[in-house]
Amino acid sequence: MTRIDTSWEPAEQDLPKGGSLAGVRVLDLSRILAGPYLTMLLGDLGADVIKLERAEGDDTRSWGPPFVNGEATYFWSANRNKRSVVLDLRNESDLAAALELAATADVVVENFRPGVAERLGLGYSQVQEHNPSVVYCSISAFGDKPQASDLAGYDLLVQAVGGLMSITGTEESGPVKVGVALVDVLAALHGAVGVLAALRHREATGQGQQVGVTMLQSLLASMVNQSSAYLGTAISPSRIGNRHPSIAPYQTLRSQDGSIALACGNDKQFRSLSRALQMPFLVDDSRFHTNTDRVAHCDELIELLELRCAEIPTVELLALLRGAGVPAGPVNSIADAFETAEQLGLNPTRVVSAEGRSIPQVSSPLRLSATPVRYQLPPPVLPRYGSAGMDLRGEAADGD
Incomplete structure (x- = not known):
């Protein structure tokens, strides 16, 4: 037993x-x-x-x-x-x-x-x-x-x-x-x-x-906004790749030697993007005045942006955008992601x-100042199953 x-x-x-x-x-x-x-x-x-x-x-x-x-x-x-x-x-x-x-x-x-x-x-x-x-x-x-x-x-x-x-x-x-x-x-x-x-x-x-x-x-x-969109409109959202259904430009863009992720969440960031890329005419284009306009004309906007971004190497492009306060980042591998987290001091x-x-x-993403997360036990090896069994310390218990 x-x-x-x-x-x-x-x-x-x-x-x-x-x-x-x-x-x-x-x-x-x-x-x-x-x-x-x-x-x-x-x-x-x-x-x-x-x-x-x-x-x-x-x-x-x-x-x-x-x-x-x-x-x-x-x-x-x-x-x-x-x-x-x-x-x-x-x-x-x-x-x-x-x-x-x-x-x-x-x-x-x-x-x-x-x-x-x-x-x-x-x-x-x-x-x-x-x-x-x-x-x-x-x-x-x-x-x-x-x-x-x-x-x-x-x-x-x-x-x-x-x-x-x-x-x-x-x-x-x-x-x-x-x-x-x-x-x-x-x-x-x-x-x-x-x-x-x-x-x-x-x-x-x-x-x-x-x-x-x-x-x-x-x-x-x-699925937050996607589920809510369906409940509000009775229309099922569709596949749009790396784009966002409600924000533009909010997706990946090709650079000269790779790609970046760009996330313009408001009109101010879009104006900063236009200035950083030396494309001020975008702000004056009626197709791109507001976020709603940009979503409606996303294909035209992305075509113009990628023509410009394709001229600039990824590292230079990211530095340019970040310097202008435009949310942008590299499309990392998992190895790159761990390295980035390490560089940011996240351990x-x-x-x-x-x-x-x-x-x-x-590491756990939780940071508790008074009761920090513990890393005491590694994933356990599988104990041997026997007729006498084991007690909670993993030691043989007396069999009946």
Whole structure:
């Protein structure tokens, strides 16, 4: 029988030091990205996160290349500041052990297909019986109604079903997905806000609650102006490449040796752009007087701007525009982006080390003056699953 000593209080060195959520225990029943990213955020803030995995581990442990020393960098991206425990939820004793863990947790996070947690005996009402004040967060792709039961919860599918691909790309390219699993991250961020709000409510009242978030609703909300434009006009926005539907010029422009991103958000910036490029006639052209005019005549405007920008090398062009107060920047690679963040003093990376492993990590964007983000535990190695199981320190527990 697998046994986990849920009454054991971890040694000081085994827990995140300090942090806004110090003393909060999180049971992470989730896998892949949305749930793990949410629980990593809580771990960064000081929570003690226990990640429950199958014997073969989280799916993303095998998602590669790239692998570094046999470990998938995808798994690294969402699993720092956690301890891992392996249980087989098809096994009655392992399931009982998982329920014991849930009974000790302040927060439980799951992203099973709708209905699976309940069938396992780990649904909200079942956990609440043992832990009335629990904050229980459920993440799904499309909700828990019967009509959503046959829809798989992968980010690509939500980008397609949710309309994001319909506004990404050009008419020539057709629908294009965003280059990262953005909807998973958006759902994680919305879910984390819900969990923190529920913890605050519990602190004030002693009452736990269920927090629900769907990837589809997170996407619809996060398409902000595009979703609002549809609701106001009943017209679905279309693909316009790197342009903006409501601002011009607000897109990439070709330079002599590359391209830049240009973001003129008001008439003053457009006048500065015209002067910087020695094109004062643009300001007097009736087609470009106001932002609304410029959007209506965007093709003509961009043609004129690119004829001029094509004469100027990228570095010189950016210096010219920035000197004039015009918002502009290079179209960076990811390597360039990290270098830029480093040059700006943002400290964009951390190396988290423990037990002979040193794992590079992207820094949290949060800056808290009194309770700074912690980088204590690297993404955990997968513990060995055995008949005797393990306690929360990863040491062999006595078998029954």
